[in-house]
Amino acid sequence: MKPVLTEAQLKRLKEYKFNSEGKSLLDPVLQDFSGYLLEKIPFWVAPNVISFLGLAALVVATFPLFLYCPTVTEEVPWWFYTTCIAGLFTIQTLDNMDGLQARRVGSGSPIGAVVDSACDVTAFGIVVTSVAIAMQLGTSPELMFYCHLLCFCIDFAMYWKNGFFDVLYYELFEVNEYLAVAMMIHSVSAIFGPAAWSTQVFHTELEARVITVALILVANLFNIFGAMVVILKQRDKGSNAGLRGSSPMRTACPLLIHLILAFLTKGASSQQIVQNYPTLYYLMLGLAHAKVTIVLRVADATKSEMPLVDTSMLGPAMLFLSSFLGDYVSEYFVLCLAMLLVTLDLVVYSTLVLQESCDYLNISCFKVKEKS
Numbered sequence: 001m002k003p004v005l006t007e008a009q010l011k012r013l014k015e016y017k018f019n020s021e022g023k024s025l026l027d028p029v030l031q032d033f034s035g036y037l038l039e040k041i042p043f044w045v046a047p048n049v050i051s052f053l054g055l056a057a058l059v060v061a062t063f064p065l066f067l068y069c070p071t072v073t074e075e076v077p078w079w080f081y082t083t084c085i086a087g088l089f090t091i092q093t094l095d096n097m098d099g100l101q102a103r104r105v106g107s108g109s110p111i112g113a114v115v116d117s118a119c120d121v122t123a124f125g126i127v128v129t130s131v132a133i134a135m136q137l138g139t140s141p142e143l144m145f146y147c148h149l150l151c152f153c154i155d156f157a158m159y160w161k162n163g164f165f166d167v168l169y170y171e172l173f174e175v176n177e178y179l180a181v182a183m184m185i186h187s188v189s190a191i192f193g194p195a196a197w198s199t200q201v202f203h204t205e206l207e208a209r210v211i212t213v214a215l216i217l218v219a220n221l222f223n224i225f226g227a228m229v230v231i232l233k234q235r236d237k238g239s240n241a242g243l244r245g246s247s248p249m250r251t252a253c254p255l256l257i258h259l260i261l262a263f264l265t266k267g268a269s270s271q272q273i274v275q276n277y278p279t280l281y282y283l284m285l286g287l288a289h290a291k292v293t294i295v296l297r298v299a300d301a302t303k304s305e306m307p308l309v310d311t312s313m314l315g316p317a318m319l320f321l322s323s324f325l326g327d328y329v330s331e332y333f334v335l336c337l338a339m340l341l342v343t344l345d346l347v348v349y350s351t352l353v354l355q356e357s358c359d360y361l362n363i364s365c366f367k368v369k370e371k372s
Helices: 007-014 025-038 045-066 078-105 110-133 141-162 175-192 192-200 208-234 250-267 278-302 312-324 331-361
Strands: 019-021 167-169
Touching: 007 110, 007 278, 007 331, 019 045, 025 078, 045 078, 045 110, 045 278, 078 110, 078 175, 110 175, 110 278, 110 312, 110 331, 141 250, 141 278, 175 192, 192 208, 250 312, 278 312, 278 331, 312 331
Parallel strands: 019 167
Antiparallel strands: none
């Protein structure tokens, strides 16, 4: 099998250093709490294991919600939402602990920063879809569609923007704060039921879900605009010749293709795949977004250019092409096949990157190297 990373990329990955400064709004409290829990963790537990456990906890906690809410309009018992809150809190806590554990045992490595980002971006799509279910956004398909796409865009843009700085400066609202907002939305659904989001507020005909999502979309638009300003200003500056020296259109090309395929599938599908199976569709789209963003993160760490096309496009492209087959093929079968392809593509790519990187750096991804 052809290697995913070239010798030159692996060499630049070895030289990659991740530095960060500043704190977000909840960091002081969460860091103290994570530090307390970290004292209970043995020294032999690798930081990457903690990262993957957080992602696994979120997948297990949200699976029942996805299973029983295929159209994002269903109302489920309160404990479904409470389980999601537990999963969100677990990944939030473990995400804070993995970096602390790396510094604690002295096992920080370039691949550790990539693994942490990969787990975060994979969890991102799951969190967005779970929040949509909690608010029953299936009753507003257009709102749900644009909410997912804009959230994916801002996630990609923020990782892209961070690639232009040798030191990452945390803002007031980061991953911890977004997870806290997601937990609050699930809490409302658990206490008052998802029907609470249908309540008309401010003496208007606008529902609470519409106002909440509108605020999220406006915030995302401002964040995307701010990120693009930074990208265009910082281009060709600094030492990272990969992303900084590349054309913005080249870097954004995989994301743009995904967006175009999503709009084409939504508009041309005679069988209405997006409307009939939104949970499975947006989970598939979230994993495809995760793959593209992980490729961007790897390009940043290896000072490489972003590829113009990506294999994660096969799933969304398959859905679009199936719309022309009419009743000759089951839309649900094609969607399941697309989900399988996108998942396998993400897993295979991530596994190969980990394997090649660890072999080159002579480290173990899931073991703490013993000190002589």
